[in-house]
C-alpha cells in the first residue's frame with residue numbers, strides 16, 4: 655500500500671451526532687459554524703493542503719447544484735488515469751469525490767468569501783461509472799481529474815494517487831455523512847475534529863459517518879472556543895500509512 659495524506663475529518667455535529675439538516679442553518683448553531691470556519695483556516699495555516707467533500711456537499715457549497723453541459727464533448731480521453739499538468743499543482747486543493755461526474759463546475763478555482771476555501775484548485779475524483787464525456791468537459795474548464803475505481807470510488811487508491819501527484823501530506827475531510835462513512839470504512843480517517851452545536855437534529859438527518867463500522871479513537875484535546883466545545887481525536891493505528899500530520 656502506498657503513502658496517502660493524513661486525513662482529518664472536520665465537522666460540525668449536533669448533540670446527537672448528526673451532521674446534516676436544518677440544525678446547521680438554525681441560529682442556535684451560528685457560533686459553532688463560525689468556530690468551524692475559524693478552525694478550517696487554522697488547519698490550512700498549519701499545513702493542511704485543502705479539503706475533500708462528497709458530490710452532494712460540493713454542489714450545495716460551491717456550484718448550486720448546476721449540472722455539467724456535456725453536449726459537444728467527446729469521450730476519447732476517459733481512459734487517462736490522471737489529467738493534471740504541473741500548472742495545476744497550486745498546493746491548495748478542493749477535492750471532489752464525484753463518482754458519476756455530476757458536478758457542474760464553472761471554474762477550476764473555488765471562489766468563496768472565506769479565505770479558507772477561496773482560490774483552492776478543484777480536483778475531480780471519478781469512477782468508471784462517470785459519463786465518458788465528462789473528462790472532456792473538465793479539460794475545457796481546466797480542471798484536473800483522475801479515475802479511481804470502476805463503479806464506485808476506491809477511497810484508498812484515490813488518496814494514494816492524490817499523494818503521488820500533489821504531495822499533499824494532510825487533507826481535511828469535510829463531509830457529508832456518506833463520504834465520511836466511506837472513508838471510515840476504508841480505514842482512512844486518521845483524526846476527528848468535531849465542533850459541537852447545541853442542538854438535537856431531526857430524526858431523518860444523517861450521522862457523522864453513514865454506514866459506520868466499529869472504530870475507536872483516542873481523545874487528544876477537548877477545548878471550548880467561546881461557548882463551543884471542540885473535540886479532537888486521533889486513530890493511532892492508522893498513522894503508519896500516512897504521509898504527515900499537522901504540528
Ligand SMILES: NC(=O)c1ccc[n+]([C@@H]2O[C@H](COP(=O)([O-])OP(=O)(O)OC[C@H]3O[C@@H](n4cnc5c(N)ncnc54)[C@H](OP(=O)(O)O)[C@@H]3O)[C@@H](O)[C@H]2O)c1
Nearest residue numbers: 665666673708709710711751807828829830831832833836
Ligand atoms: N456538519 C458539517 O460540518 C457538514 C459539512 C459538510 C456537509 N454537511 C452536510 O452534508 C450534507 C450532504 O451529505 P450527504 O451525506 O448527503 O452527501 P455527501 O457525503 O456530501 O455526498 C455523497 C455523494 O458522494 C458521492 N461519492 C463519492 N465517493 C463515493 C463513494 N466512495 N461511495 C459512495 N458515494 C460516493 C456519491 O455521489 P453520487 O450520488 O453522484 O454517486 C454520494 O451520493 C449537506 O446537506 C451538508 O449540509 C455538513
